[in-house]
Amino acid sequence: MTDGVAVLGAGMHPWGKWGRGFTEYGAVAARAALADAGLTWGEVGSIVGAVTVRGGYPGYVAGASFAKALGWQGARVASVYAACASGAQAVDTARAQILAGLADVVLVVGGDAAPKGFFRPVGGDRPDDPDWLRFRVLGATNPTYFGLYARRRMAVHGDTAEDFALVKVKNSAAGALNPNARYRRRVGAEEVAASAMVADPLRLLDICATSDGGAALVLSSMEFARRHGVADPVRIRAVSTVTPRYPSTVLDLPDIATDSTVAAEPPDGSFRASIARAAYEEAGVGPEDLSLAEVYDLSTALELQWYEDLGLCAEGEGAKLLREGATALGGRIPVNASGGLASFGEAVPAQAIAQVCELTWQLRGQAGGRQVEGARVGITANQGLFGHGSSVIAVR
Structure with missing residues (x-):
């Protein structure tokens, strides 16, 4: 190392x-x-x-x-x-x-x-691309599969729409303190619940926007x-760009629950968990060493999944960690102190770099009102479709 x-x-x-x-x-x-x-x-x-x-x-x-x-x-x-x-x-x-x-x-x-609006594949027909296939064969736009993942969490772990809304509440409070964020206004749970239904159970304010x-x-x-x-x-100690291992798939669509099917238990060692594990091994640190995390909250439900995949809590306990306030500013392990995609929206090729920018400012003590006290180790996490892992660990 x-x-x-x-x-x-x-x-x-x-x-x-x-x-x-x-x-x-x-x-x-x-x-x-x-x-x-x-x-x-x-x-x-x-x-x-x-x-x-x-x-x-x-x-x-x-x-x-x-x-x-x-x-x-x-x-x-x-x-x-x-x-x-x-x-x-x-x-x-x-x-x-x-x-x-x-x-x-x-x-x-x-x-x-x-x-x-939502992203759609560009560049013509690509029948070997799962991104293209889920749009054209399954009709599963991004909000659709965000909703399917949320349904799986509800069926397997007992998460509720109210739990998902609390993610938006938390991230909007942090984003209100970030001068680079697109949305700099605190949002309450009632406002999330009153926003338009997009992909049941996810509402408009549960899903990130697209941005410049x-x-x-x-x-x-x-x-x-x-x-x-x-x-x-600040030093970059690890970068994980791993791919899935068979029989895991990128989207795990057969395992997703809907109202008419019973959810399958998530497979051991999910792709997202393997992304974090590779970063931890390279950096020589573990979840217990983290001061903060920046994760890809494409939807509020997906942020809860990252808690578990990063090892911040046991499988199925993401909502509990959230409700305890552990992942909020001032909590044990703040997640998305930047405000996350809930406050920024997606500018795809810039976002993973922006996550490292946030770690840099946090580890330097330059994050202003959203500063995580005593920050020494931070991790980023997201995944690119077609088997692209993404996690960076920065230390000081």
């Missing part, structure tokens, strides 16, 4: 619906991260862009698109696509370049200009950080 790589800078373009291109959001975030690191763009040896397939050809070559927007200066370039895990794989690519000695300083950037936004990180070798005068930087 190495000391990892240093996080010298973190920057974001606020989330919202701004009506501009993804390169602008990424370039704004990149300049903010460089300023935070006290470096110029000319000092960067490599840039890694997280790809957005909705950005046309420039989106597929996001690294070069961001490099052009910042001004050609000869840096190495890479572009990475892994759906929701794109940002974490971009971080992993940057880390590998640094540890291999190919660059001392690497800029990681993600940006997105998302369409209104950008995030960036400046990573360096530990030696460069020390030469730069940063003796105790």
Whole structure:
């Protein structure tokens, strides 16, 4: 196990619906991260862009698109696509370049200009892609399978719609304190219950929006950080990008309960749990060492599942952990102190990078009113479809 790589800078373009291109959001975030690191763009040896397939050809070559927007200066370039895990794989690519000695300083950037409404597959027919298949064969749009997962939790663990609403209440309270969040207003449980039904039992305020936004990180070798005068930087200790193991599947759709079927018990060792386990093993830490977690709350019910997959509680006890206040600001293990997707919405290639930005500010003690006291170890978690794991552990 190495000391990892240093996080010298973190920057974001606020989330919202701004009506501009993804390169602008990424370039704004990149300049903010460089300023935070006290470096110029000319000092960067490599840039890694997280790809957005909705950005046309420039989106597929996001690294070069961001490099052009910042001004050609000869840096190495890479572009990475892994759906929701794109940002974490971009971080992993940057880390590998640094540890291999190919660059001392690497800029990681993600940006997105998302369409209104739920995401749909782009690029034509892809019958070997489970994302395409669930839309075209099953009719399972994102909100549909979020609702199916929620139904499974209700059937297997006894979770309620009221439990799901409490996730939104918690995350909106944190997001109200985050200047980069799109939604900066506290929401009550009654408001969640009164919002429109989208995919029973999930209502409009149980499901994240689609957003525009950008995030960036400046990573360096530990030696460069020390030469730069940063003796105790935030360090990335682990990046997990694992794939499922047979017979697990990416979506586990046959195991999902509906009103007319009995839910199957979740299989031992779910894919999401394996993502976290690989990160813990690489970092040499465990759930008991965590100060906070940033997870992909695509829906309120999915956040509860992450509690269990990260080992914050036993299987089936996510709602209990939530009700005890353990995952709220001031609790034992705050989850989504940033406000999560409930407050930001999805800007897909930027979000996993934004999660690491939040860990960076928390571990530095720079998170303002949402600061987790004494934060020393943080984990991020999400997954990209088609078997892309995503988890980052940062320490200080």
